[in-house]
Amino acid sequence: MRPGARSVAGMNETTTQYSPSNAGENARADASGSRRRRYGRVAILVAAVAGPLVVWAIAVPIARIDLTAGTGPAAPTVTPSxxxxxxxxxxxxxWGVIAVLERFSTRSGRIFAIVGWTVLVLSLLGxxxxxxxxxxxxxxxxxHLATGATLIIGLPLAARGAATVYGARLER
Structure with missing residues (x-):
């Protein structure tokens, strides 16, 4: 249960009631959760960039593969930048898509997964x-798979943080 929250008699243990006397503590707890979610999502973005960089580092400098996206003299070479x-x-x-979905939908994770996997499949055609x-x-x-799967799986999980894992409620 969050600090400052009290259980309401006759309700299950996950239901809490907030009173005006602990509004400041509730605001701090919400801000802390928002900050934790933001840091988690930044970590997911870093991982989504690091994954393909590792693949590139193995393919280009180690395996000596000429990594060009396409054929012909105008084909761009894939670089770390x-x-x-x-x-x-x-x-x-x-991140923007999931933020909008979380604001306006109760099924944001499911919708984000459908949109994300669809976009990933389309990007694989590139x-x-x-x-x-x-x-x-x-x-x-x-x-493509390293970046897409990291974002699709990681961004919704970063929103849940320590509060829930696969639908099971945990105490903070």
Whole structure:
């Protein structure tokens, strides 16, 4: 139970009642939860960028794969800076989507998962459409999966924090 909350007789133990006398404590607890959620989501964004960077570090400097997205002389080479920029753009976009869903929907996690996995599947078509083949295609797909799965699974979990894990309520 949160600090400053008291159980109401006759109700289950997870139901709490807040009184004006402990409003300050409740506001601090809510601010602390918001801060914890924000830090958790920042950590997920860092992980979503770090995952494909690890894949790149194994593929390019170690395995000596020429990682270009497409064919021909105009095909862009995948660099760490392009990975960071793309990961942050997708990460902040996903964060915005889940923030809006949490504000306006009671099923934000489910809707976010449907939208996220759909966008991930569509993004996997990118390397295929650009003409990447073989090992390069496998590396590009692995990078997409690393970023997408981290965001889709991690962002909703960061919102739950220590309060719930897979629907089970835990005491803070």
């Amino acid at each position: 392009s990975i960071v920029v793309a990961g942050l753009v997708m990460g902040f976009g996903a 390397p295929v459409v650009t003409g990447a083949t073989g090992v390069v295609l496998a590396v590009l797909l692995a990078m």
